[in-house]
Amino acid sequence: MPKLFVGLCAALISACASHPSAIKPLAHVDLNQFMGDWYVIACIPTMIETEAYNAIESYQLETDGSIKTTFVFRNGGFDGPKKQYNPRGFVVDNTGNAIWGMQFIWPIKAEYIIAYLDKDYSSTIVARNARDYVWIMARTPFISDSRYQELTKTVADLGYDVSKLRKIPHQPN
Numbered sequence: 001m002p003k004l005f006v007g008l009c010a011a012l013i014s015a016c017a018s019h020p021s022a023i024k025p026l027a028h029v030d031l032n033q034f035m036g037d038w039y040v041i042a043c044i045p046t047m048i049e050t051e052a053y054n055a056i057e058s059y060q061l062e063t064d065g066s067i068k069t070t071f072v073f074r075n076g077g078f079d080g081p082k083k084q085y086n087p088r089g090f091v092v093d094n095t096g097n098a099i100w101g102m103q104f105i106w107p108i109k110a111e112y113i114i115a116y117l118d119k120d121y122s123s124t125i126v127a128r129n130a131r132d133y134v135w136i137m138a139r140t141p142f143i144s145d146s147r148y149q150e151l152t153k154t155v156a157d158l159g160y161d162v163s164k165l166r167k168i169p170h171q172p173n
Helices: 002-018 145-157
Strands: 036-044 052-061 067-075 082-085 088-091 099-105 108-117 123-127 134-138
Touching: 036 145, 108 145, 123 145, 134 145
Parallel strands: none
Antiparallel strands: 036 052, 036 134, 052 067, 067 082, 067 088, 088 099, 099 108, 108 123, 123 134
């Protein structure tokens, strides 16, 4: 029994030591300026977006303070079936509007941390402490290669394995 206890303690300490520190959210996000369309440039995808094309996440601030969200994309190709999801965002109190609970299914709210945002609100990175998913988004469907590399470096600096990033194909208008 003592060996089991020691082994369990060692495993717990090891797990805690290997867990990266919490992602620091922005100090403040102007929700009105953040609202609107965001093109998903790249992500470590959830299971619903592994074959997303033309992915766009849109936010609309509701009078009750929640955020109506529309996530739309084509699945499997530019002419693939259109998929749409409508989760609702809930800003976590006292977080400067930078941490949300994103609810796809009641009552579960997934962690959504606005970890990076350009001063002009032209690109953003949304992250999670679990480092399982991340989204690089911009107000336009295309960004320069150098800007993409800068944002990818920021994702790496947040503790993500950037080899898991998937660039989302977008079709020119």
